[in-house]
Amino acid sequence: MKVLLDIINTVRENKGFAAVSLLEESHDLRSDLGFDSLDLAELTVRIEKETGVDVFADSFVFTVGDILKKIAK
């Protein structure tokens, strides 16, 4: 979760948004974290760089919980 929080905050700060201190599994990447398609793409390459997992490889992910499930596999 800590790794994911850091990555999400990097993407948020890159687009001029404030960092978030807490992530919840139910957080929607678009409506709660404010990510557009370019940000989601950035999120996937940063997660892949850190964990080796392409979270969007076989399906669309919508929430923080969806990403955690993919990384845990």
Added chain:
Amino acid sequence: MASDLFYVSSQDTQYTYQDLLRLLACTDRIKKFCYAHSTYEVFTSIILSLIHNTEITLLDSDFSELELTNMGVVTSALNDTTDVKPIFYSDLSDLLHAIRSAGKWQIHLFTSGTTGIPKKIKHNLASISRSVRIAEKHKQSTWGFAYNPTHMAGIQVFFQALLNGNSIIDIFKLDRSTVFSRIEKYKITNISATPTYYRMLLPMDKTYQSIQRITSGGERFDPDLIEALQQGFPKAHFRNIYASTEAGAILESKSDVFIITDPALCKIEAGTLWIHKSVVGGFQLSGDWYDTGDLVSVLDSEPTHFRFVSRANEMINVGGYKVNPLEVESAINHHHGVIQSRVYGKQNRILGNVLIADVVTSEPISEKELRNHLSGLLQPHKIPRLINFVDEIITTRTGKVQRI
């Protein structure tokens, strides 16, 4: 005509066709360049240039000064105007008649050129509205507008809607819940957008019965995506368009397989799709055919069935926007601490490709600092979303950067 509503902006401001006619009747000065943030201003600038039979050049509102200079646009001329006599039209059909007779009108657009400098494409009314269908059955359509209004796809939707007197509802750059509430509120019947746009609408939690047609273009339209969209738009017919700034819409299909039905219009040679000069907008062509640079794989012949694979040249398709890596590298190298850079696309399920840069520096630079530097020079979709700082960049034997 279904209603008098002409356009609803992203902030939900409504403009009627009556508002449009009033604006035309009191405008006595028009601009040569359209460099506007507001989609309504882009639309009205196009209409004003049409009724006054003059040229107009469309520029993306987020082009930086560097980008404009590279395109050969003199920034001091951006606000140049021409005095005109206001024209009063009694009704919409009067206006549409005037638009259809704009014989000398020309529109200039820019598209990412393969050499690093964007190239200018000229179109007249006949060439830009070649794929527009005017018919009684289209008069009831309401369009969801999901493209940049200064780009070819957006202009095509605009003309299709305007020439049929339809309402245009802005749904570009809005969050998905707002898009869905607009589909319901305005009973949108047609949407034309990129696959990236449609992917951002998923998941479809509800069904929207008003949607009759979903058109996609700019990237590969995956069968999985069509299937997911069908859940939410059960009454929609799906259509996949292959279009370019040079020629507008060329081919259409119901899936990701295209068929060449008119061999006089396009052909496949040396693995890429070629378009005949008769449908290409005004720019220098060396022969009768124009190479689109899009690599295809042929599935069947007579008639030719094919699927798009990737690009033969170095352009990278980022969510439907073609990005030239040379232009991005040049902006990165502009930073005083950068020695060399390499920009490439990495396949990505959301955007098609995401831009990555490998950079060699002479001093420590943070990724954030380099991104800030780029945000003043390039449009957002041209900025690499991941920057790797590396010790060296592999070049080919001729000294060119290898892009894999």
